[in-house]
Amino acid sequence: EPEVTQTPSHQVTQMGQEVILRCVPISNHLYFYWYRQILGQKVEFLVSFYNNEISEKSEIFDDQFSVERPDGSNFTLKIRSTKLEDSAMYFCASGSGGARGKTGELFFGEGSRLTVL
């Protein structure tokens, strides 16, 4: 069964450093997402990506964040200058739907745990 894969599974970084989290979505999916989950809290939407551009982003997704699909398979989340409050689990997700009325299942990766010291 196809899966969304994420690397690294855990990254520890110093405050102010840049971090890149990588994801390989399911190959025939067209919609890609990053979500964040602070320990013990709910899953929060960061950004959605479709047709090689951001289709929606949340208030959390400020200028420190960027996403990229550098080739046909990878989807990355970059945090330029990490802050302590960026410590969380970051989930990549992909899906085949998107139009209202056709939204379907999101398939999540296992997550990348980011610890900012």
Add this chain to the structure above:
Amino acid sequence: GENVEQHPSTLSVQEGDSAVIKCTYSDSASNYFPWYKQELGKRPQLIIDIRSNVGEKKDQRIAVTLNKTAKHFSLHITETQPEDSAVYFCALPTNTAGNKLTFGGGTRVLVKP
């Protein structure tokens, strides 16, 4: 933005009993209502979903009911087992394109043997 309220935040049940979790929403245009299960340290995974043209959907021991008039949908787990212990999240699309899922606050379910 769309508000997705989920209750209760924690739920402790005896094995074999039923568990019910409820989510309320405000956007009457919402038409897709999924439930995700997240085991400790794992990814969220879809367990059941329903679209607005039906009022109930069942899959073995789990069911989802939808009341569009009252704007709430509920997850029902019958004959609970220890492996049902997890955090459950409701979600719904909250933008015009329907490609942004907003999650509820989660319900931590503990099934006591």
